[in-house]
Amino acid sequence: MTAGPGWRWVMFVNVPVGLVACLLTPFFIPESQVPERRQRLDILGTITVTAGIVILVYTLARGNELGWLSWQTWGMLILAALLLFAFIRIELRAQDPLVRLNIFRLRVLTGGNLVSLLLPGTFGAIIFILTLFMQRVLSYNAIQTGLAFLPMAGVLLILSNVASRMFSRISLKLLLVSSIVVVGCGQLLFLLLSATATYVNALLPGMLVVGLGMGFVFPAITIAATTGVPNEEQGLASGLLNTSQQVGSSIVLAIVTSVSTAQATFLQSQGMGGAEALANGFHVAIFACLAFVLLALVIAIFVMREQKIKVAPEEEPELTERPVASYSSHCEVAEEDDVRL
Secondary structure, eight states: OTTTTOGGGGGGTHHHHHHHHHHHHHHHSOOOOOOSSOOOOOHHHHHHHHHHHHHHHHHHHTHHHHOTTSHHHHHHHHHHHHHHHHHHHHHHHOSSOSSOGGGGGOHHHHHHHHHHHHHHHHHHHHHHHHHHHHHHTSOOOHHHHHHHTHHHHHHHHHHHHHHHHHTTTSOHHHHHHHHHHHHHHHHHHGGGOOTTOOIIIIIHHHHHHHHHHHHHHHHHHHHHHTTTOOGGGHHHHHHHHHHHHHHHHHHHHHHHHHHHHHHHHHHHHTTOOHHHHHHHHHHHHHHHHHHHHHHHHHHHHHTOOOOOOOOOOOOOOOOOOOOHHHHHHHHHHHHHHHHHO
C-alpha cells in the first residue's frame, strides 16, 4: 500500500475493522449496568493532561530545530510540567476524577505502567531506526522493508500466545525481568549496523532476539497493569496501560530521533559520508534505547512487587466435648423408647 497509493492510505486500514466492530458489538457484548449515581465529566482534568502531554511531545520532537537551550524549548517544557502538575492537583480534589490516583498504590500496577511507558517506546524507536537504515543505507524499497520485518513479527506473534499460558506457572516478575534482559541483548546486536552491513549479518539476529523478548513483555505488562484491580475499575486500569504505551512511545521516539539526527548532522558537517554518518547516528539512537531498557529493568526489579495470594487453611469442625452425664441421659432416653416400642 505504501509503495502503491501512498503511505497516507495506511491510516485507512483500521477503518473497515472499526466498522465491523461497531456492527458486531450490539450482538456479542452485553449491556453494562448503569451506576446508581451519574458521574461528572472531569473536563478540567482532561484539558490539562492532554495539553501537557501534547506540548511535551511536541517540544521533544522539535528540540533540534528550536535549539535545546533556546527560550522556546525551555518555556514549553516548563509549561508542560505546570500543566501536568495542575492535572495532579485537580485529580486529588475532584469528586469524580478522570484518574483515581490511589490506584497507583498497587505496586504491580505502577511497575507495569512504568515499564509500559518505556519499553514499548524503545521497540517502536528500533523499528523506526531500522526502517530508515534499510531504506537509506541498504536502499530497500517499501515492499522489501516490510518483508524484512516479517521474521520479527512472526516470532512476536507466536511467543505472545505461548507467554500468556506460562504466567500461571512461572513468576510474572521473573518472566518480565528476563524478557527485558533479552530485549536489551537484542538491541546490543544492532550495534553491528554500519555502512557496509547486510540484512542477514547485522539486522536479522537482532530482530529475532528483540522479537523473542517483546513476545513475553507485551502480555506481561498487560497482566501486571491489571492485577489486583477491582472489576469496576478494570476500564481505568486498561485505559492507563494504553495511555502509558502511547505517551511513552511518543516521548521515547522523540528523544531517540533527536539524538540520532543531531549526531548524524554533526558528523556530516565534519565531512563524513552520508551512509556512514547515518550509521553512527543510529548507534547513538540504539544507546539511547538501551538506556530506557536499563531503566525499565530497574523498575521491574525494585518497583514491582507480586501479590501473593494466601490460601486460608481449611477450618476443621470444632468438637465440643459433652459431659458424660449428658451422654448417659441420652442413652437412657433411647433405652426407654426401645422398651416402649
